[in-house]
């Protein structure tokens with residue numbers, strides 16, 4: 001396999017809690033090539049945000065990250081000093097968050113906050129930063145861009161704020177963009193617009209995009225690869241056609257009960273729901289984590305489940321033999 | 325921002341007027357002024373003569389208008405005890421109190437803000453506990469006791485600073501430390517609480533995601549938001565300091581406003597009491613306005629809300 005821009009192998013995130021250790025992300029492996037879009041799907045609480053934050057080195061205090069490999073453009077991020085991470089963050093790798101209403105600083109103008117990464121990473125002077133900010137605001141579909149620069153976040157709607165966040169992430173022309181459920185907190189009508197915008201920017205700028213989303217229609221339309229997470233694990237990952245066309249893991253099959261077909265599945269189509277709820281992540285698992293909810297569960301599922309992979313690079317964690 | 329400032333100034337003016345009316349009325353209801361001026365054993369006719377002479381028999385509103393007009397020109401009447409006018413007395417004492425209060429506030433901020441920030445960053449570590457310990461110590465010790473301690477250690481034993489009087493800058497050091505020490509703990513706790521809250525805000529994560537250095541995140545993004553309630557409290561404390569600390573001024577024999585007020589109340593020197601009341605109340609009005617403007621500058625949402 002050719003060198004991926006982002007290569008994550010066996011990433012784990014542990015958070016000490018009162019009852020013990022919360023294994024929020026367990027041995028998750030992902031890779032994204034330049035210009036590719038990896039969509040990450042999974043129920044709430046399965047570790048999608050923490051995976052993205054761990055890649056950026058932005059985990060909340062107390063959370064511990066470990067991995068076999070975490071490399072960005074061939075560079076080992078696991079051993080990178082903080083200063084090196086700061087040089088990459090906001091510059092070559094950027095992130096937009098799930099909470100557009102609170103992700104901008106209420107005390108500074110949009111213009112100041114947009115200029116900040118540009119100036120800090122030495123991309124130019126204040127005038128160039130301003131020009132770049134106006135250009136990007138226009139590109140993310142904000143009208144009267146120049147007059148927005150002097151506005152404060154509280155003067156903008158949630159949708160506009162998320163567009164500003166996107167523009168801010170793009171200020172330094174990153175190669176990798178992590179977008180963590182960028183539309184979950186927004187009005188349904190705006191969600192599709194923002195996702196379409198992200199997909200367009202990804203194409204135009206050749207970004208490697210890690211997109212966490214619940215919108216299966218969008219996944220079907222934009223994903224190069226899809227990763228399905230469950231209880232902190234990547235239970236299935238592979239090329240979009242393979243995961244959609246022949247889902248191997250019963251969890252994926254449940255999520256895809258309405259299998260999205262590019263061009264046919266409407267945008268906004270939610271993930272299927274599966275009876276039962278996500279097990280507690282405190283203490284980890286000896287068995288398949290999905291066993292309590294799996295319609296195919298059997299005695300052998302009580303043993304640790306190894307990951308399997310086929311020739312096309314489609315990986316999954318389930319003991320069942322692929323049927324046809 | 326300009327419109328906000330204008331509205332705040334107008335509001336301050338209105339409050340200032342109300343305050344002046346209260347200061348005026350307080351003196352009138354505190355007893356029969358004519359009798360007080362005439363002295364304790366003066367015959368009734370003498371009291372009536374004084375009443376007419378001072379215009380105290382006219383309608384209250386007329387008296388207030390006249391008093392306000394004079395007050396605006398700096399004439400607050402005469403002391404019943406000192407030969408000077410009230411304004412001369414206040415102007416004589418005010419610089420001492422103002423210098424003391426300014427130094428006290430600066431010291432308090434200088435101790436409390438860095439300590440509060442450090443305690444928030446290192447929360448639940450030894451830094452936090454040390455800061456908490458200092459805060460408890462600052463609040464638990466009565467300030468006259470702490471002032472005496474300062475006098476004994478730094479004034480008498482080490483002889484680093486003069487222990488009394490108001491001659492020269494040096495004589496203000498110990499009283500300012502005593503004053504600042506006392507108001508630092510609350511400011512520190514408030515800074516810490518604000519920083520703890522702000523540091524877990526989503527926009528702080530955004531700032532880190534931009535790759536900004538820690539000091540930029542802390543001071544540009546966090547402190548500016550955390551400091552807003554501290555500004556409001558600091559302005560109230562500054563007001564308290566400006567109205568003069570009787571205890572500190574007495575212990576260090578500083579001729580300030582607090583001491584003058586105390587003297588005048590015990591001597592029933594009403595015009596002086598009234599003058600001080602007015603000046604101090606106006607300080608509060610102005611300080612509140614300044615704090616509001618400062619906060620509106622720090623947090624643009626306030627400009628809108630008001």
Ligand SMILES: Nc1ncnc2c1ncn2[C@@H]1O[C@H](COP(=O)(O)OP(=O)(O)OP(=O)(O)O)[C@@H](O)[C@H]1O
Nearest residue numbers: 015022024043044045046047048049050051060281
């Ligand atoms: N700071 C934290 N302290 C303790 N537990 C946490 C913390 N952050 C996340 N968790 C827990 O880790 C698990 C994974 O969280 P994460 O935010 O990654 O989920 P997610 O897949 O992004 O969910 P969602 O779709 O709701 O955003 C959850 O069980 C969550 O409760």
Ligand code: SF4
Nearest residue numbers: 288291294301318319
């Ligand atoms: S390993 Fe067993 S329990 Fe787990 S998903 Fe496969 S069949 Fe279901």
Ligand SMILES: [Mg+2]
Nearest residue numbers: 048049098181
């Ligand atoms: Mg999340």
